[in-house]
Amino acid sequence: MLSAGLVWAFWPFEPAGSVAETGNSDLLVEAGEPPANDASGPAPGLRPSELVGTSTPVAIPEQLPASLSGTSVPSGWQRVDATGALIPTSQLRQLFEYYLSALGEESMPQLVARIEQALSQLQEPARSQALETLGAYLDYKLAVADLEMAYSSADPADMERRMREIHALRRTWFDADTVGAFFANEEAVDEFQVAQRRILSNDALNPEQRAAALAEAESALPEPVRTARKQTRRFSEYEEVQQTLADDPQALNAWREDAFGAEAAGRLAELEQKQQDWNRRWQAYSSARDELLASSGLAGPEVEAALERLRNSHFNGAERIRAKALDSIR
Numbered sequence: 001m002l003s004a005g006l007v008w009a010f011w012p013f014e015p016a017g018s019v020a021e022t023g024n025s026d027l028l029v030e031a032g033e034p035p036a037n038d039a040s041g042p043a044p045g046l047r048p049s050e051l052v053g054t055s056t057p058v059a060i061p062e063q064l065p066a067s068l069s070g071t072s073v074p075s076g077w078q079r080v081d082a083t084g085a086l087i088p089t090s091q092l093r094q095l096f097e098y099y100l101s102a103l104g105e106e107s108m109p110q111l112v113a114r115i116e117q118a119l120s121q122l123q124e125p126a127r128s129q130a131l132e133t134l135g136a137y138l139d140y141k142l143a144v145a146d147l148e149m150a151y152s153s154a155d156p157a158d159m160e161r162r163m164r165e166i167h168a169l170r171r172t173w174f175d176a177d178t179v180g181a182f183f184a185n186e187e188a189v190d191e192f193q194v195a196q197r198r199i200l201s202n203d204a205l206n207p208e209q210r211a212a213a214l215a216e217a218e219s220a221l222p223e224p225v226r227t228a229r230k231q232t233r234r235f236s237e238y239e240e241v242q243q244t245l246a247d248d249p250q251a252l253n254a255w256r257e258d259a260f261g262a263e264a265a266g267r268l269a270e271l272e273q274k275q276q277d278w279n280r281r282w283q284a285y286s287s288a289r290d291e292l293l294a295s296s297g298l299a300g301p302e303v304e305a306a307l308e309r310l311r312n313s314h315f316n317g318a319e320r321i322r323a324k325a326l327d328s329i330r
Contacts, residue, residue: 048142049135051112058113065102070318074098078121086122086129088181096137112138133178140173156197163190185225192221234259278319285314285323 063069077091095118099111106114112134119130144166151162167187170179195217199210218226238259245252256265288310298306307327311320 048108048112048138051109052116052131052135052138054109058109060110060113060117061106065105066321067102067105068098069321071098073118078126080122080126084123084126086126086133088133088178090181090185092130092133093137093182096134100141133174136173137182140169143169143173156201160194163194185222188221188225192217281314282323282326285310288314289327 064071074091074094077089077095079087079089081087096115099114099118103111115134116131119127119134122130147165147169148162151158153159167183167190170183174182196214199205199213199217202210202213205213218229221229238256241255242252245255253265253269256268259265260268289307292306292310293303311323311327315323
């Protein structure tokens with residue numbers, strides 16, 4: 001079975017909605033909780049946008065948060081026009097979310113400081129405009145979190161109302177260019193999903209009419225989104241082919257090359273090999289771990305030290321973090 005993580009690690013396109021849309025109520029709480037070693041943190045109840053451009057210095061750890069270790073900072077967001085003004089892009093939103101995804105590992109002031117550090121690459125007026133956009137984005141996410149607290153129902157009508165209100169919130173916090181750059185693909189998918197639900201629930205349509213209506217609704221999606229959906233369906237088909245051709249590697253590779261092209265098929269085969277290698281080592285580690293836990297008379301700290309040594313013998317640095325996280329939920 002091709003895991004979702006493997007699919008998106010392989011496929012470079014970021015689908016609409018893959019940037020976290022859900023607001024984060026921790027934005028407000030976290031803003032008032034400076035790290036223990038930082039007595040200069042903001043006052044409780046500070047709005048997230050008030051963290052941007054503050055004159056109070058914030059200590060940034062030298063190392064990235066563990067969840068960002070080994071990853072690449074989004075690029076392509078430094079676009080400006082002929083006057084030096086910022087051009088909003090989806091990559092700028094990706095930069096914000098890249099760091100904000102580590103909320104909990106670092107405080108909100110620290111993450112905002114990291115984003116500000118990245119934005120310092122820009123010259124004026126683009127730098128100030130980017131900082132203003134960051135402040136608006138933080139407050140927008142908090143507003144989304146507040147809105148979602150009012151919606152706990154999975155009723156389609158409530159879901160559509162929630163969507164419409166979020167769309168309206170965006171136009172409250174951002175200008176039209178920024179809304180388009182940050183959310184255009186995502187909103188197109190939202191509208192498609194609304195249309196899809198209506199079509200699927202319309203009992204007056206026969207199967208042929210329903211299929212035609214769905215195809216027409218999908219054709220209205222932006223081209224990158226249609227391509228991503230096509231590739232997602234192709235990956236679903238690939239999972240079935242994997243099982244069918246599990247004993248015929250040459251035939252499976254030929255199918256991959258025909259479906260995805262030679263270069264992409266090579267990347268996919270390499271990723272699958274790495275996943276299989278991980279699976280083998282994880283199974284070996286799991287057996288050794290279970291044997292250790294069942295047979296040892298070690299105390300708590302001694303057990304953890306023994307497990308740490310065991311993880312070190314099976315995995316490299318980044319893999320050890322993953323293995324430890326898996327151990328914590330077993």
